[in-house]
Amino acid sequence: MNAIEIENLTVWFGAGPDRAEAVRGAALSIPRGASFGLVGESGSGKSTILRAIAGLIPTWSGRIAVEGESLQGARRDRAFHRAVQMVFQDPYASLHPRHTVDRMLSEVLWLHGFRDIDARIERLLSDVGLGRGFRFRYPHQLSGGQRQRVAIARALAPEPRILLLDEPTSALDVSVQAEILNLLSDLRAERGLTYLMVSHDLGVVGHLCQTTAVMRTGEIVEILDVETMRRLQPRHPYTRQLLEASIGLNLGARGAPAPAV
């Protein structure tokens, strides 16, 4: 059984003449325990797919199934929230400015019915590499990387099996990016998590993901595995463009611009 299965997914915003389709006919499937990347430039609809899965966007059609269960609209049940969690792009916006780390984590743990909250908070903080000194701090007393670690701890609190990662490193300094990526890959190895990660950075995706879907203007143009990517043998010209842009050399035979799809 696949962790996430998406068929013919279309997501739109607005209605009538204002209707804009952010994702058109996307299809992908992620086996349990795999790490799947979604790349594309801004506005290509990659984050939209994540938000549709999470239930943050009600206007979609097609089929989304998580662990075999088909999802409807924006309603998600308790079992979904325990199984699937999300880490957001901007750690400055994803933590409540008036809640301490302790309050954030204990509320989440309480919501999921855990009662050994104290012990669990200590364990979560040490799992994401934060000492107990951080427990009673407010977000404004933390750096960007520390905040993202707290956000990851919050996502791990219900012991999910699937993590949706929405550009978890793009708001961070380069050196901190590497730390967070290493943390994420360690956590996946320890806990057997399934990742669906969105990024505009092929390097980040290549570091963390075995399979990658390339998106452009709302459509998935190619799904390739990490070996194909490393050998620089994409089938689609747009993927080639992205790869060239990310490693800064020209693979194209004649250097002609790729035809629009």
Next chain:
Amino acid sequence: MSGATRPGLRAWLLAEEPTSRAQARAAAWYQGWLKLRANTLAMIGLAILILLTVCAILAPWLATHDPFAQDLAQRLKPPGWEGHIFGTDSLGRDIYSRLLHGARISLYIVLLVALVAPALGLLIGTVAGYAGGWIDVLLMRLTDIFLAFPRLILALAFVAALGAGIENAVLAISLTAWPPYARIARAETLTIRNSDFIHAIRLQGAGPARIVTRHVWPLCVSSLVIRVTLDMAGIILTAAGLGFLGLGAQPPSPEWGAMISEGRKYLLDHWWVATIPGIAIFTVSLAFNLLGDGLRDVFDPKESAR
């Protein structure tokens, strides 16, 4: 108090790594206090208000005369006359004592309104903002209807319908004061509603009631507190206005507005009867405004967000 515990307490409050929930909360309050203390004008406002509160609490002991005792032989005496610090009014009552007892009424009105109106506004505004759709439309049109009336006129209508008296004046002022708070709370909620930290807690399975009360309210409260403090002056003035028009506190109650209303008849010959309660209203209104300005600097969520 003792020099030995002071630095320890300060260090505890300013610790980089708080070790308990209580310490983190105390530290956050202490930071705010330090910021407020740096604002001289706000501290002057706070000092006046503390003085007012002390006067109100100790009124029976500080007063030199019974505020209701009439002495027609001593009527309309100027300030300083035979132990009457601020003189006497048209019935020979001591203005200083009446002023002290009037402080109790003013504080009572202000506190009641400050508890009722923002609470009502916060509830309606955040529910409208978070729920959206037809609930939002319904609640906001209701707010618009209340906003469309001039405040004192609407309060007059309520008092006329409910009957004159302090409780009804408070109720009337509260019922006319909530719509601006609802508007502020709704506007704040709209910006908060779509932020990632709300998405994150929704993804953890929190329901709308929990999100509104625990995650939206704490962020709206600061701007409401500022607004309420700045509105306090207006509330005191509205209460005084109702008293002046004879629809608020009833004689012989020493409410400040009613005192001015009484003194109006003798304003030209015996200026102090109306002027002294007027100065009291002015001072307290000014104090609330100064404090409100200072609180805005401390609370401003845009600044402390970073």
